[in-house]
Amino acid sequence: MSSAATLSPRACERLVADLTSEIGVRAAVSWAHAVALVKHATAHGLVASLRRGGAGPDHTRHVLGALAASHPALEPLADPQAVPLWGSPISQAGWELIARLWSTAPIVDDGHRVDGYRLGDAYQALSADARKSRALCQTPPWVAELLLDLSLEPALDDVGADRVRMIDPACGTGHILVAAFHRVRAHRPRGRAPYAGATAERSLERALQAVHGVDLDPYAAALTRYRLLATTAGILGSPIAALPTSWPVRVAAADALLNTDEPLLHRGRYDAVVGNPPYITVPDPQTREQIRRAYPQVCSGKYSLALPFTALMTELARPGGTVAQLTANSFMKREFGKKYIEQYLSRLDLVWVIDPQRTSLVMGRPR
Ligand SMILES: C[S@@+](CC[C@H](N)C(=O)[O-])C[C@H]1O[C@@H](n2cnc3c(N)ncnc32)[C@H](O)[C@@H]1O
Structure with a gap:
């Protein structure tokens, strides 16, 4: 990774706290990370046949669904047990809070390798539950x-x-x-x-x-x-x-x-x-x-x-x-x-x- 920008754990915590009153903490983490995942997949041309001009909750779900359908190993991305956002709609305003964070925080790969390294770090920063009850680190x-x-x-x-x-x-x-x-x-x-x-x-x-x-x-x-x-x-x-x-x-x-x-x-x-x-x-x-x-x-x-x-x-x-x-x-x-x-x-x-x-x-x- 060569970018000078780093992911701020404080900004991730604040985002989850801000979204929690609307949709609860599990869905907040899920939405926040899914928007990052969709940005990564789209920026690196990993998801084919996208409908044009999307920005908002529907577009995020559409791309996530397309990813889930793109390989049998990715089917869990369509499963509400693994990805709680499927059971919890978010407002456009909530989605924009998330999009604002990922517009400046580094989430796509900028070296010669595409490997989603920063997506792992983002999940750790967003999910206090994964860190505290399962020791994700x-x-x-x-x-x-x-x-x-x-x-x-x-x-x-x-x-x-x-x-x-x-x-x-x-x-x-x-x-x-x-x-x-x-x-x-x-x-x-x-x-x-x-x-x-x-x-x-x-x-x-x-x-x-x-x-x-x-x-x-x-x-x-x-x-x-x-x-x-x-x-x-x-x-x-x-x-x-x-x-x-x-x-x-x-x-x-x-x-x-x-x-x-x-x-x-x-x-x-x-x-x-x-x-x-x-x-x-x-x-x-x-x-x-x-x-x-x-x-x-x-x-x-x-x-x-x-x-x-x-x-x-x-x-x-x-x-x-x-x-x-x-x-x-x-x-x-x-x-x-x-x-x-x-x-x-x-x-x-x-x-x-x-x-x-x-x-x-x-x-x-x-x-
Ligand atoms: C320190 S992290 C692993 C880091 C990872 N190996 C990597 O390459 O960065 C510990 C992981 O153990 C997982 N974990 C905790 N209890 C577990 C269990 N009983 N079975 C499988 N995984 C478990 C957590 O969900 C967490 O993702």
């Missing part, structure tokens, strides 16, 4: 790259871009997944024959096949899907509707810790498991006990969610696969971490614990 690019250097890169060298499988089981709006997508797309085999069918199309399809994500928040999951397709279409210079519908987008909305039916969460199948899962304690006591029962090997006392996520991430890795997790170091200081350190981490083939002051990167392999 964008992974800084250098951390995502470090995690991928240490996990996905060796896996790519080991099994190649045709076969590699990575997952982020708490993928948020997709910063790590989009970075992983580029790694797979651009990978060149060392000491081996080049990949067969070395066209841009084939490398994009291969990258989509390799990256997998899950998030509890259906809108964050939908946004990740959009970002992967926007990145793909941006490279090809086409609208999303022109992409083959057979190209997979493997991102699901699910509780990664408790959902036992989600196919993306089948254990033991990933070469690289990478994530920045939440470090909060679970607010709801019932869910907290359910997770404790599902992960008795790590959960003790007032455990942080980072601990069951380490157990989940280790289970998702195949034998010999690598896990790379950004986590908090509270487990090193508090009683709940004793069992995790002494009985769980000690059984992993732990390669790195990097602790730059507060947060830690834990890297390991299941034995």
